[in-house]
Amino acid sequence: MANLEYAVPISSNTIFNVASLAKQFTAFSIALLADKKLLSLNDDVHQYIPELPDYGEKITLLHLITHTSGLKDQWDLLNLAGWKPEDVITNKNVLDLILKQQELNFAPGEKFQYCNSGYTLLALVVERVTGKPFATWTQENLFGPLHMNHSFFSNNFAQIIPNGAHSYKATETGLEESVFTASAVGADGLHATLADLCKWVANYDQKIIGSDVVFDEVNGIPALEKSGNSNLNAAGRLKLSYGFGQGVKDYRGALRIGHDSADAGYRTYIGRFPQQHFAVILLGNSEAFEPEKTAMQIADIYLARQLSPPATEDAVAGKKLLIPxxxxxxxxxxxxxxxxxxxxxxxxxxxxxxxxxxxxxxxxxxxxxxxxxxxxxxxxxxxxxxxxxxxxxxxxxxxxxxxxxxxxLVHLDLSYLDEYTGNFYCGALDAKYAIKVQDDHMVAILPRNNAVIITQNEADSFFGSHWWMRDIKFKRNKTNKITGFEINNGRAKKITFLKIGTK
Missing domain, CATH: 2.40.128 (Lipocalin)
Known part of the structure; x- marks a missing residue:
């Protein structure tokens, strides 16, 4: 149902927030501008966003497209800075936080690490090259020519969207609305219907917009040069399975280009099999929905005679189960x-x-x-x-x-944790944390009173209870006093906090 309160059913013209499916539209926009010689994929992003810190290495537009820039991810940073899921987050909020980061996670081109920040910057590049808002330019150059009449980028979460699907999550008392209030575009922010996305997918065959050069790029994996890297193939290029806003992988012997996405309760997927001229598009509005899994079950049926036999049970038996x-x-x-x-x-x-x-x-x-x-x-x-x-x-x-x-044990003696407590500050987040022991736990109290339980892993090493605060390593001075700590997540590393009042 598009709306449970009024029992409105979903149709092919229901408008969904399609989450990270937006990335392939952003990447396609950059490819179009490159084809028109308005920019080059190998341009340094500082050429268009000079206010970015100097990281000592060139970050190209292609690095941003392929998630190989080394930039810290905006959602990790926002959460660590104390932002909450219900906050209204704009492109300016994201950019302000990116500009505060003086270090990269790794050298550009060294490895793949999914990074939403790169796509937020790419949308800004489009704006500065064309002189138009990203939503306007994509309307004129993507959605309009393809007659995608119900598709648009929106930087206003409060915008009234007729025939829009609401987003839901399951709770102990039943389903509730899961509202996505972010108002940033580039990495996400796209609203579209199933009917419109069919037109988008058809364009990969019909080539209504985009030259052969553009389609060769967006259907492939770019070649990134990086010397002295163990993640290289025989040709000396970084091994990638991701191209222009989409994963490029083998599925049962066939080339599959696709992306799954999630924002709030929205769950979406586009998977294309270009050699078979076949695609599956699934849009959902419940966080329990698994669109990619369902899409591949559909592909297995329709392409049964064109795909290699599926993996045997023995081949997948060794997969490790996760605790519920x-x-x-x-x-x-x-x-x-x-x-x-x-x-x-x-x-x-x-x-x-x-x-x-x-x-x-x-x-x-x-x-x-x-x-x-x-x-x-x-x-x-x-x-x-x-x-x-x-x-x-x-x-x-x-x-x-x-x-x-x-x-x-319910009442624990946690006095041994006292040396880790205190107030700590991070300039890169402009955030102060209070580390305390309360209710038989050590907790980090973030700005606006977000509390994260942190559990000791080994001496001076802890891990947080939230996905965006995992590895926490406390630092000591020569007299063995705690002076700060460093947070290292999968997508945001070397986030340093210093203890207030220590030298």
Whole structure:
């Protein structure tokens, strides 16, 4: 349903926020401008955005397109700076934060790392080259010529969109609206219908807009040169499976070009099989929907005679299962074993781990069911038995054929964490964190009182409970005093905080 409150059904003319599907439109725009000699893909982005910091290395437009720029991702930065999902986020907000970053995650062209920031900058490049707002230029040069009459970039989340699909999420009490208030364009911000996206996909065959040169570029993987890099192929080029806003991969022996996307409850996917002149487009408005998985099930049916046999069950049997998200907080904690040892169970990126500190032993635990986990090579098993409203839980810990009942410790002595507490400041985020111990946890209190639980991993190393705050490493001076910490996430690294009042 496009709108549950008024029971409005979804049709081919329902307008969706299509999330990161916007990237292929942004990349196509750059390719068109390059074809018209208004810019070059190998131009330094500083040529168009001179206010960007000097990182000591050239970042080309092609680096931005292929997620190889080394820039920190805007969503990691925004979350770390204290922005909330319900905040209105504009291109200016994003640019202001990007401009504060004085370091890159890695040297441009060194490796692939998905980066929304690059596409926000590409939209700005289009504006500065053409002298027109990005939404206007794409309307005149993409949507208009293709008669995509219900497609547009919007930098106003409050814009009234007739026949627009609402976004939903599941909660314990039922479905709720999941409102996406970001108002930035380039990396996302595109609204479109299924009927319009069919016209977009058809253009790859019909070539109504774009020359042969443009289509050769957007259907392929650009060649990036980078010497001294272990991620190179035989030709000395960076190995990539991503091109102009789309992944370029093999699927059962066929070339597949596509992208899946998610914003709030919107879930979308476009997958093209150019050699078969076939495409699947799926648009959804519930976060439980898995569009890429469903799209490939459709492709398997329609292209059954043109695809190689699917992987056998043996080929996928070794894939590691992840702990269900509902169990992460339930089972995490410290447990008093019957033999007086303390077992700590914690979760990193949905992978469950166990540790017995007194024996300096750490081990992975593989989910067998929602309640049972094991490390077969080490002969270790954990079975969740029960819990109560006070947060206590009981597990059965087995090792070498012997089982011990263990109860979660509720009131812990956390005085050993006191040296990590205090106030810390990061200039690159213009944000102050307060590190405190409260409610049997160490927490980071972010601007506007966002609280993130941080759990000790090993000496001076912690991990956060949110995807955008994972690896936290505290720093010490020559007298062994804590002077600050550094956050390293997958998409934003070397985020340095200094302790206020220390030297």
């Amino acid at each position: 998200e509902t169990m992460e907080q339930t089972i995490s904690g410290q447990y008093q074993l019957g033999d007086k040892r303390i077992l700590r169970i914690f979760v990193v990126d949905r992978n469950i781990m166990g540790e017995i500190k007194s024996e300096r032993r750490r081990f992975d635990l593989i989910p067998l069911t929602n309640l049972e986990y094991e490390n077969k090579p080490k002969g270790i098993g954990v079975k969740y038995l029960k819990g109560n409203n006070e947060g206590t839980a009981t597990i059965e810990f087995s090792e070498s054929g012997k089982s011990i009942t263990a109860t979660k």
